[in-house]
Amino acid sequence: MRKITRTTGLAAMALTLSLGLAACGNEDDDSSASETSSSASESPMESESMESTPMESESTMTEGSAAAAPFGEGCAAVPTEGAGSVDSMATKPVATAASENPLLTTLVAAVGKAGLVDTLNSAEALTVFAPTDDAFAQIPKKDLNALLKDKKALTEVLTHHVVAGQLGPDEVGGEHETLAGDTIEVMGEGEAWTVGDEKAAVLCGNIPTANATVYVIDSVLMP
Structure with missing residues (x-):
């Protein structure tokens, strides 16, 4: 009876430890995924903001040059x-x-x-x-x-x-x-x-x- 109880106790501890490690692993994965998702959602906005201004400036310069140029x-x-x-x-x-x-x-x-x-x-x-x-x-x-x-x-x-x-x-x-x-x-x-x-x-x-x-x-x- 004592052997059975001791074995059962060790098994329970092992199961508890395993579940705890798994839970920690899931938390780390969730945190990494959340950071990756946040970074991905911000990058396109930052990229779009950086690219839009030069394009507008180039368009303005082109229109100005065309207006001053000789034609015919x-x-x-x-x-x-x-x-x-x-x-x-x-x-x-x-x-x-x-x-x-x-x-x-x-x-x-x-x-x-x-x-x-x-x-x-x-x-x-x-x-x-x-x-x-x-x-x-x-x-x-x-x-x-x-x-x-x-x-x-x-x-x-x-x-x-x-x-x-x-x-x-x-x-x-x-x-x-x-x-x-x-x-x-x-x-x-x-x-x-x-x-x-x-x-x-x-x-x-x-x-x-x-x-x-x-x-x-x-x-x-x-x-």
Whole structure:
């Protein structure tokens, strides 16, 4: 009888110890699982918070850059670097900047013949609608030569292409008084604009210079 009682007592102690260890093990497992679960639930929120701000900042910068950039298919003909490039023109007054642009050699010659270089370069803020060489080539050669020799008429034609203020794409639309004292109307939206009664198309718009904004157009505007 004593042997049976003693054996039974030892078995009971062993069972109790085993259950206790198992319980401790379960508690440790539960604690680890709880910590892991808590960490997992916090990490995505922290990651999302860290990633969202740079994405918003990048979007804002992109929109700002796009708003300031020149636009139009004709901009592909503007040099990408060096003299005549957008970066180079932005540092020089408008008549000097135009003299570097390969699209505007006839206009630059006409400005020189009319004696308007200093007038344009010293102005505080202008918008210039600048006809390309191809635009001047549309005028019969005899008529163009006559115009280039008539300083008064040439000045009137050239100043008809210039308005006060540096007008961006959000301001250029509408009717504007020119330096010639008459008016021109600019119509359109986005990147599609026409200028004057001739409906001259803007080929490359919103080109910055030190004191002006230039819109390269495909026709010469007549007063």
